Amino acid sequence: MTGWTSDELATIGQADELELASQRRDGSLRDPVTMWVVRDGDDLYVRSMHGRAGAWFRGTQTRHEGHVRSAGVDKDVAFVVDADPGLNDRIDAVYRSKYGRYGKKYVDSVVNPASRASTIKLDPH
Template sequence: MAKATGDLVWKVVESDEVDIETRRDAKSPAHRTTIWIVATGDGVYIRSYKAKRGRWYQEALANPLVTVRVGRRHVAARAEPETGSRVMREVDAAYREKYGERWPDETAPMLGRSVVATTLRLKPA
């Protein structure tokens, strides 16, 4: 478990984008989407750029077992909704720090209320 957590955090630190694989249910085919991902002192977090309309987000809520992929490396994770206001502020800051300077136009929507509401914490599966 600890190795998986460390492995996931390492991938987050090293990568601007990762692919997330989601499934509507255990028998459905995998759906892969490229997303941004951030780490804070408390964990690893993702958000849906399309807010609650995002397919991968809807699938992660229906079936929280997801796979995070960076190149040939894969980490199985469980996506859990995050609602804590302190954590949300930390995740906002992590998005600003990691992406804001290089991609300000794309980062701004990631800090909007409807997108913030889709914050999911990734935990080792």
């Protein structure tokens, strides 16, 4: 695996949304789901507002691979689940800072214990 380029990190990190499509068992991609994405250092993270029970999250568990698209960046990725729980406070802070303008009600949907348990690090191929 290769890392994100500095341009990709900046572009996706500043974008409001990311489209994520996970791979099915047969290798085809599911329909993309639009979600919030945050950057912490050289890494990008997404969370399910429905925790591990969320449909798109469960889809990432089939092959742990898929494709993301955001602000003109298209990339195949691996989904690293169980990202370091020690990062949760930092990731929460980035969500609050980046998306706070949408209001506490919406931000709280991704900074709660169930959502924290669904944190996925996106590793580019």
